[in-house]
Amino acid sequence: MKSKKVTFADIASYTGFSKTTISRYFNNPDSLTLENQQKIADALVKLDYKENKVGRILASGKTEFVGIIIPNLYMHYYSEMLNQILATYETYGYKFLVFAGNAKADIERKYIEELLAYNIEGMIVLSPTIPSKELASYNVPIVGIEREDQYISSVNTDNYMGGVQAASLLRKSSCDILIHVNGKIQDTSPAFGRIRGFVDICEEYQLPYELILTDIGNTFDENRAGILQLEERLEKKYPDKKKGIFMPNDTHANVLLNILFQKYGKLPDTYQIIGFDNSPISREAVIPTSTVGQQISVIANEAMKLLSAQMEERKKRRPEPLKEPIHKVIAPILIRRDTTA
């Protein structure tokens, strides 16, 4: 049952060639005669050879591994991003070692050490925990996605444009007051651009607006309670005004929508809601919800393209590493559904 594994040496002695020739059969087949190629091909079948990449890695130093550090997979944004990243295997051939790092810096550092011990060729970091300066010091090609990125290459959604799109849509829905709810975001985080975009439009068109920047909560129940409070406050403060609310993500937008629905049996005319992400909940909601959609597939592909370029560069005899990190920005797509006019 547990027969020894067939190696190049076995094939070599079986066919009468040397190990080198067998190796060449795999890496540069055209350097063999067609006849000999066939001989070896036959032997592979006959001996039931299974390739072993560990030897190859050791000899060549190339693992074709890419490490991924992702905060979690219960948020749809992250799981879909991972999905799309994994799908690039078909294009680039890199395999992915995945760690979900509970946003604890120490644990994530341990994960990175582990990844490096396996000679990963590059790393995609979605987790915001470890500063980009520290990441850069690992001296491995790295691409960050939607996180602080001063010292590393990155791919981000054009959050500023997202803020602009959201505010513009609410403006066209002729709202009396525009409100943007968001967490206490660092101004180094790409997501901060949303706030700037939103504010810029409001000021440009002299629209009354209010920013509500507060960390709502970590659990669903905390979120719900927080948003309930928020709704009551807004209702008291702007009772008869038409309120255009830009929520930080679709989940929160849905919670608000449900609260309104349960209270009024419908979405009142005095509310317009727009979410962020275009995650499934936005169209599975009682009322399909308008949202600023991130192009997750595009982002994933750009990230791998960027990373792959850096990794390939490293394999050259005289690699020229990037002088400056490259930052790609992907436009969001405004999705108009039924919670805005």
Add this chain to the structure above:
Amino acid sequence: MKSKKVTFADIASYTGFSKTTISRYFNNPDSLTLENQQKIADALVKLDYKENKVGRILASGKTEFVGIIIPNLYMHYYSEMLNQILATYETYGYKFLVFAGNAKADIERKYIEELLAYNIEGMIVLSPTIPSKELASYNVPIVGIEREDQYISSVNTDNYMGGVQAASLLRKSSCDILIHVNGKIQDTSPAFGRIRGFVDICEEYQLPYELILTDIGNTFDENRAGILQLEERLEKKYPDKKKGIFMPNDTHANVLLNILFQKYGKLPDTYQIIGFDNSPISREAVIPTSTVGQQISVIANEAMKLLSAQMEERKKRRPEPLKEPIHKVIAPILIRRDTTA
């Protein structure tokens, strides 16, 4: 910048020991004097040694890699399962190579070949595509999750009990007619048990019931259209009866709920709904939805426990492989929310 990597040889010559001793420092430190341990420890720091697991793998044959074949990550069930599996790293130390296989058998076979080429020690298969008989023939420890599992070990939710729980809850909600909607499930699939459990309760209590086994659709819009039709049919067939509907999953339950809500502005008294999975949508719905919850974290941990046991067994000098596949069954948890009495 790109300084050569420090190896055991460097440490050996720096400290005056042999490579063997350095190796032993890592694998069996107690066999060195405390004094010498300290000497080596100092040298490691001084030379900034980073471990390289590739050499270790080649020499020992142990990769500590586990391969995962998962159908997709856009379904919450799968992404959460992956999340929980990844989390077992802290307990078992196995690293995960993840492939998302579009349910195409050929592609998944290619993935498996690739995984085996990296000498993975075991595999967790969530994808239903490849028959367990074929999987078993790869001769690597394998655990299946919620899929056909005749020839491989597996961990599944107790689907029969799930069907029983759902039907029982609808019975207690004093429904006149019980309806179970589901796809055209193979009777070898664990999910088939749900149907049996549901039917058994209906027959035991002589409740009128109807099974609607049809593949509704692949896209959200198809699903919606299908469920809309379904609702119209049920309304016509059982106009004044109290209908208790057990949907195949929470997403579908939510679609039905929204259709009813949009039609009647509320959940009519003549409808009771229960979903399956306890995914986020079930509590983020307009009306928090009753559901049969899968214990994903328990399943993930049991799967790794089972797999780890088999993998450790293999490392023994005289391993005794399993005679029969082991099948673990995890009880579902009934979650009563507001769509049932």
Add this chain to the structure above:
DNA sequence: TTGTAAGCGTTATCAA
């Protein structure tokens, strides 16, 4: 077009 031999960074086996 093919072969020889060295080497990648560890671990395993003996022997001391």
Add this chain to the structure above:
DNA sequence: TTGATAACGCTTACAA
């Protein structure tokens, strides 16, 4: 308690 030496499976000069 330590060391010498041979693996592990493949790639890569260099030589033929």
